[in-house]
Amino acid sequence: MRAEALKGHLDGLILATLANRPAHGYAIAQTLRERSDGAFDLPEGTLYPALHRLERAGLISSEWSTEAGRRRRTYSLTRSGGRALGERRHEWKLFATAVEAVLA
Numbered sequence: 001m002r003a004e005a006l007k008g009h010l011d012g013l014i015l016a017t018l019a020n021r022p023a024h025g026y027a028i029a030q031t032l033r034e035r036s037d038g039a040f041d042l043p044e045g046t047l048y049p050a051l052h053r054l055e056r057a058g059l060i061s062s063e064w065s066t067e068a069g070r071r072r073r074t075y076s077l078t079r080s081g082g083r084a085l086g087e088r089r090h091e092w093k094l095f096a097t098a099v100e101a102v103l104a
Contacts, residue, residue, distance in 0.1 A: 006040070010050050011059075012088035013040065015081055018060060022076040025051060051075060059084050 006013070017023065017031045029047055032040040054060045059081035062073050077085070 006046075009092075010042075010046070011054055012085065012092065014047075014050055014054060015059060015077060015085040015088065018075060018077040018081070019085060022074045024072040024074050028075065054081070 013032060014028060017028050017035075023031065025044070025047060028051070029042050029044075032042060051060065051062075055062055055075070057080075059078060060075045061078050062075045065072055065074050
């Protein structure tokens with residue numbers, strides 16, 4: 001899938017991956033890849049700036065942890081992030097319905 005297709009949707013996709021549990025960057029990328037059957041295979045240069053942007057906006061928070069001797073930054077959805085995810089899901093449903101009506 002072309003990177004341009006993700007513009008405007010990446011933040012919502014990341015928030016959705018964190019809706020059920022905190023995750024580190026690699027796990028977020030892996031979840032996006034798995035849930036999309038490989039369509040969303042994001043390079044680090046796309047994922048990490050988005051994570052930092054979401055954290056600055058207060059939609060996610062992060063903390064450092066150590067797993068198997070490796071330091072990892074784990075990201076969690078904040079309350080604001082949960083509300084933002086709900087809004088993005090609603091907007092997506094409206095958008096997808098409108099696009100389907102035009103393309104059908």
